[in-house]
Amino acid sequence: MKSDSLVSHTWRxxxxxxxxxxxxxxxxxxxxxxxILPTRFPGMELASIGPNWLLIWVVAWSVNRSTLxxxxxxxxxxxxxxxxTAPSPTHILSLVAVGVLTARLRKGRYIQxxxxxxxxxAFGTAVVAETVMAIQYCFxxxxxxxxxxxxxxxxxxxxxxxxxxxxxxxxxxxxxxWQWIESLEQV
Amino acid sequence: xxxxRRWWDRHRLRIILASMALGSALLIRQTQATPIFxxxxxxxxxxxxxxxxxxLLENAQFQELQQRLTELESQNQRLxxxxxxxxxxxxxxxxxxxxxRSADHWWQxxxxxxxxxxxxxxxxxxxxxxxxxxxxxxxxxxxxxxLLLSDPSSRIGVTISRSRYMGYMRGQSTSRAxxxxxxxxxxxRRGDVVSTSTLSQLFPAGMPVGRIESVNLNKxxxxxxxxxxxxxxxxxxxxxxYPHDQSAPPMAPTPSSDQKPPL
Numbered sequence: 001m002k003s004d005s006l007v008s009h010t011w012r013x014x015x016x017x018x019x020x021x022x023x024x025x026x027x028x029x030x031x032x033x034x035x036i037l038p039t040r041f042p043g044m045e046l047a048s049i050g051p052n053w054l055l056i057w058v059v060a061w062s063v064n065r066s067t068l069x070x071x072x073x074x075x076x077x078x079x080x081x082x083x084x085t086a087p088s089p090t091h092i093l094s095l096v097a098v099g100v101l102t103a104r105l106r107k108g109r110y111i112q113x114x115x116x117x118x119x120x121x122a123f124g125t126a127v128v129a130e131t132v133m134a135i136q137y138c139f140x141x142x143x144x145x146x147x148x149x150x151x152x153x154x155x156x157x158x159x160x161x162x163x164x165x166x167x168x169x170x171x172x173x174x175x176x177x178w179q180w181i182e183s184l185e186q187v
Numbered sequence: 188x189x190x191x192r193r194w195w196d197r198h199r200l201r202i203i204l205a206s207m208a209l210g211s212a213l214l215i216r217q218t219q220a221t222p223i224f225x226x227x228x229x230x231x232x233x234x235x236x237x238x239x240x241x242x243l244l245e246n247a248q249f250q251e252l253q254q255r256l257t258e259l260e261s262q263n264q265r266l267x268x269x270x271x272x273x274x275x276x277x278x279x280x281x282x283x284x285x286x287x288r289s290a291d292h293w294w295q296x297x298x299x300x301x302x303x304x305x306x307x308x309x310x311x312x313x314x315x316x317x318x319x320x321x322x323x324x325x326x327x328x329x330x331x332x333x334l335l336l337s338d339p340s341s342r343i344g345v346t347i348s349r350s351r352y353m354g355y356m357r358g359q360s361t362s363r364a365x366x367x368x369x370x371x372x373x374x375x376r377r378g379d380v381v382s383t384s385t386l387s388q389l390f391p392a393g394m395p396v397g398r399i400e401s402v403n404l405n406k407x408x409x410x411x412x413x414x415x416x417x418x419x420x421x422x423x424x425x426x427x428x429y430p431h432d433q434s435a436p437p438m439a440p441t442p443s444s445d446q447k448p449p450l
Contacts, residue, residue: 035227038287038298048421049292072205076212083216084223084290133293143339151360155292
């Protein structure tokens with residue numbers, strides 16, 4: 001027991017190794033979200049629309065962080081999603097809006113921190129994100145307004161329902177991890 | 188100077204981490220997310236090889252026969268349409284598994300498990316049991332992206348097989364698409380077969396696309412018809428990629444006043 005704790009304590013006591021492990025876990029969780037993104041598992045889709053995993057990750061990241069950090073996460077993940085689809089209506093704006101909004105919500109202490117509140121935040125921000133995308137499509141001349149907003153209704157609702165249901169799966173373990181790392185920093 | 192130094196000392200780590208994150212994200216964007224899709228294909232390959240060897244072989248044979256049948260059907264239709272014309276030589280396709288969908292909700296895309304290592308290039312045409320599905324828009328060594336016909340940004344020139352009236356089709360993000368005719372009074376009925384037209388630059392002419400579901404001749408700028416796309420895109424498991432030289436026909440599929448259907 002004693003020797004085991006001695007061995008496992010080595011990386012926790014070293015700040016640089018702790019930082020590296022923290023970065024690895026954070027990037028690893030992001031990578032898992034990115035790899036699930038193109039899949040449509042049965043039971044995980046609604047009208048062939050899946051949960052917005054990057055949005056869930058940005059929400060989980062920004063809940064306990066500053067507005068600037070939320071925006072940075074939004075920009076980073078927006079760039080990646082642009083690369084995975086197409087950059088013409090950019091995903092940066094929608095994900096930055098999600099990050100900033102989530103961080104502001106926590107700042108104001110409007111919502112207590114638990115499963116339900118994260119699911120609610122994910123629901124609201126998913127609708128906001130799809131609306132930002134729809135507005136961008138309105139400025140592009142390649143489809144009519146009626147088509148955009150009719151499709152927006154479908155996407156916004158399905159994406160919001162699925163994202164809010166799956167949000168705790170990403171949020172809970174990640175948040176526990178970050179809280180634990182923070183408690184180690186303070187010791 | 189001192190305050191600047193102190194500020195740098197305090198935020199150094201965060202700034203370095205943030206700029207690293209932004210830099211790598213930018214790199215991923217510029218490379219069209221190649222590392223992510225390669226990793227995805229690596230993971231997806233594990234799930235693809237689940238069935239036993241025998242099963243896999245039978246499945247492959249069945250798939251091959253099905254694909255050949257589809258190919259012959261489309262070839263047959265093309266020949267029937269071009270009756271009297273010399274048909275181009277038969278090309279062999281590359282069969283590829285469908286491993287994923289679009290990474291967001293606005294784009295109608297497919298992700299195929301074959302890429303430039305198997306000879307797929309941008310602009311190649313993707314067929315599935317039922318007809319044309321879309322075309323390749325980007326390629327990584329082991330994956331390739333298909334922009335589906337159902338995407339609103341993909342517009343192709345199509346023709347009614349029976350009466351040869353032409354128009355262009357645009358996607359609606361569902362299994363239906365809208366066709367706009369170039370003529371004021373086209374001869375079109377419910378159930379007519381729609382195929383790609385000779386004016387289409389992105390697709391070879393005469394490939395099956397779908398069937399007319401309803402016609403609205405009173406639509407104001409041009410008569411419209413709703414097309415039901417024949418390939419079942421939502422539960423597709425395999426697709427066949429055919430080489431296509433985009434620069435072959437001189438005319439673009441966009442509608443203009445001087446394009447009249449041959450009567």
